[in-house]
Amino acid sequence: xxxxxxxxxxxxxxxxxxxxxxxxxxxxxxxxxxxxxxxxxxxxxxxxxxxxxxxxxxxxxxxxxxxxxxxxxxxxxxxxxxxxxxxxxxxxxxxxxxxxxxxxxxxxxxxxxxxxxxxxxxxxxxxxxxxxxxxxxxxxxxxxxxxxxxxxxxxxxxxxxxxxxxxxxxxxxxxxx
Numbered sequence: 506x507x508x509x510x511x512x513x514x515x516x517x518x519x520x521x522x523x524x525x526x527x528x529x530x531x532x533x534x535x536x537x538x539x540x541x542x543x544x545x546x547x548x549x550x551x552x553x554x555x556x557x558x559x560x561x562x563x564x565x566x567x568x569x570x571x572x573x574x575x576x577x578x579x580x581x582x583x584x585x586x587x588x589x590x591x592x593x594x595x596x597x598x599x600x601x602x603x604x605x606x607x608x609x610x611x612x613x614x615x616x617x618x619x620x621x622x623x624x625x626x627x628x629x630x631x632x633x634x635x636x637x638x639x640x641x642x643x644x645x646x647x648x649x650x651x652x653x654x655x656x657x658x659x660x661x662x663x664x665x666x667x668x669x670x671x672x673x674x675x676x677x678x679x680x681x682x
Contacts, residue, residue: 552587608659634667655667
């Protein structure tokens with residue numbers, strides 16, 4: 506049995522107020538993660554209320570993913586989590602922290618193929634991406650054990666592109682190789 510891969514959305518947009526872009530990004534990520542057997546974790550989102558009320562509010566506010574169906578399913582299956590901003594590191598139960606970045610530190614570089622192969626061998630990973638134009642803050646890049654660059658050429662991608670591409674690419678490497 507292979508290890509888990511979790512896509513982490515790090516709120517680098519606005520920590521004080523929940524915006525439509527937050528909700529749309531979560532709504533877009535849920536069906537992709539569900540389809541490609543990837544868990545979903547949110548970091549630093551300004552939610553209020555219980556976990557179940559947050560899930561219901563997010564699901565009701567979208568038409569994406571069959572009206573939030575996949576977000577609800579992921580929550581029921583324990584594949585969706587909400588966490589505060591990490592202060593000293595990411596929750597270890599989510600796996601080895603990997604920062605998705607177009608500018609990886611050479612000493613931390615891990616390719617998508619390598620990550621998928623290690624997951625297939627039983628290691629679990631949390632792949633964190635920044636939500637917003639600023640990407641991941643430097644301290645978060647420093648917390649990550651590895652850096653993952655998706656293009657192999659240092660090409661930056663828009664947030665929604667990565668949300669769709671990352672789970673699909675890692676799933677393909679896990680299934681094919």
